[in-house]
Amino acid sequence: MSALIAELNVYPVKSCRGIAVDRWTIHERGLARDREWMIVGDDMRFVTQREQPRLALIAPALGDGWLELSATGMPRLGIPFDARGAPVRVSVWRDIVAAFDQGDEAASWLSDFLDVSARLVRFDAQTRRYCNPVYAGDSGAHTAFADAYPLLIVSRASLEDLNERLAQPLPADRFRPNILLAGVNAYDEDYITEIECGAVRLRLVKPCTRCRITTTDQATARVGVEPLPTLARYRRNDALDGVTFGMNAIVIGGFGETMACGASLRCLLSY
Numbered sequence: 001m002s003a004l005i006a007e008l009n010v011y012p013v014k015s016c017r018g019i020a021v022d023r024w025t026i027h028e029r030g031l032a033r034d035r036e037w038m039i040v041g042d043d044m045r046f047v048t049q050r051e052q053p054r055l056a057l058i059a060p061a062l063g064d065g066w067l068e069l070s071a072t073g074m075p076r077l078g079i080p081f082d083a084r085g086a087p088v089r090v091s092v093w094r095d096i097v098a099a100f101d102q103g104d105e106a107a108s109w110l111s112d113f114l115d116v117s118a119r120l121v122r123f124d125a126q127t128r129r130y131c132n133p134v135y136a137g138d139s140g141a142h143t144a145f146a147d148a149y150p151l152l153i154v155s156r157a158s159l160e161d162l163n164e165r166l167a168q169p170l171p172a173d174r175f176r177p178n179i180l181l182a183g184v185n186a187y188d189e190d191y192i193t194e195i196e197c198g199a200v201r202l203r204l205v206k207p208c209t210r211c212r213i214t215t216t217d218q219a220t221a222r223v224g225v226e227p228l229p230t231l232a233r234y235r236r237n238d239a240l241d242g243v244t245f246g247m248n249a250i251v252i253g254g255f256g257e258t259m260a261c262g263a264s265l266r267c268l269l270s271y
Contacts, residue, residue, distance in 0.1 A: 001188070003265040005197070006156050007172065007180035012067055013120070014038040014145045015048035016058040017218065018176060023260040026200055028251055029143050030150030031178055031259075033062055035123075037102070038090065038145040039110055042117050045091045046145070049213045052114055053221040069109065077109045079120070090121050092145055098124035131250060135206040141250035149248035151178045152208055153189055158245065161186035165230050173218040174227070175210070175246055179259075184267070189247045196266040200254030209242035 009018040010031045016039075025032040039047045039055065049055045061068040069077040085100040099121040101107075106120040123144040131141040131149050143150045154177040163169035172180055181189060195202040210231065215224050231243040 001184065001192075001267045001269055003155075003184045003195070003267050004182045005179060005259060005261050005263045005265065006182035007177070008259060008261055009173075009176070009178055009180075010034045010062075011176065011178075012037055012060040012062055013058065013069070014046065015052075015055045015213070016060055016069075017056060018173065019060065019062065021261075023258055025256065025258050026251060027255050028141070028150075030146065030251060034150070034178065035143070035145040037067065037120055037122050038092070038099070039114075039118050040090050040121055041119075043091075044088060046093075047114075047118060049216050049221075050211060052116070053216045053223050054114055056216055056218045056221045058113065069106075071113055074109065074113055077106060079103075079106055083122075085122065087124070088121060092129075093147065095129055097129055097145070098127040100124060131205075135248070136250055137205075139203070139250055139252055141203075141205075141252070149205065150251055151202065151249040152246055153177060153179045153181060153192075153195075153202075153204060153249050154246035155181040155184050155186065155189045157182075157184060157186040158189065162227060162230065162245070165234075166226055168226070170227060171218075174214050174216075176213070177246060179249075181265070188267075188269075190244075191270045192247070192267045193270050194252075194268040195249070196268075197259050197263050198254065199257045200259055201252045202249045203252050204247040204249045206248045207237060207240060207244035208246040208248050209237065209240050210245050214245075 011018045012033050014035045058071045067079045090099045102120040110118040128142045235243045237244045
């Protein structure tokens with residue numbers, strides 16, 4: 001089966017706004033710079049839109065050698081890529097991960113905007129945070145600060161099908177996909193086992209169970225109710241104890257190559 005890349009999105013800071021890109025490099029940990037930075041509290045535990053919906057209002061940008069953060073009412077904050085910082089240990093779910101603190105200026109900026117004590121950390125690229133072998137097998141797949149897997153893939157047709165069931169349609173950013181597929185039927189991604197894009201090879205390994213971040217408007221940070229009640233009516237997965245929408249994926253080939261919007265994909269199916 002063939003498909004196309006409709007959108008590519010990179011999320012430099014975990015749970016902050018994404019960046020739509022036309023073309024991007026892919027590495028073992030997914031799209032370059034994706035979830036390379038993360039916000040933590042005083043307990044050094046990760047902070048996301050689950051606790052702080054206002055993270056949706058922080059817009060990262062990637063320049064030549066720097067990360068920039070901006071938000072309404074705040075000065076722009078620039079953080080050089082070579083700002084190594086003090087080594088720290090931070091937690092993402094059950095994982096304890098090596099990272100580098102990004103300094104007091106970044107901490108003050110985030111704390112002022114969120115009105116809670118917060119710091120910015122950067123993933124230590126020398127470490128390996130391995131994906132769950134129950135799903136990733138012996139691939140050796142690893143990720144940075146993503147919840148569990150390097151990539152999230154959703155199809156445009158699945159989103160359109162969901163929106164037909166909703167009183168108010170939702171944009172794709174509610175689901176924060178790295179790759180939005182076109183040219184496939186609704187929920188075909190549930191049955192795709194591998195995707196080939198030139199030399200790049202992706203393996204789809206686990207349905208993505210959706211949390212309350214999907215109820216947060218990514219433009220305003222207002223928290224609503226949908227889409228979880230609607231998804232629960234037809235996308236309940238008892239084995240995973242949640243509702244699923246989209247597929248988690250790992251990178252198994254083509255490290256250092258690029259993917260581009262509009263690129264043709266070859267998809268291998270499980271049926």
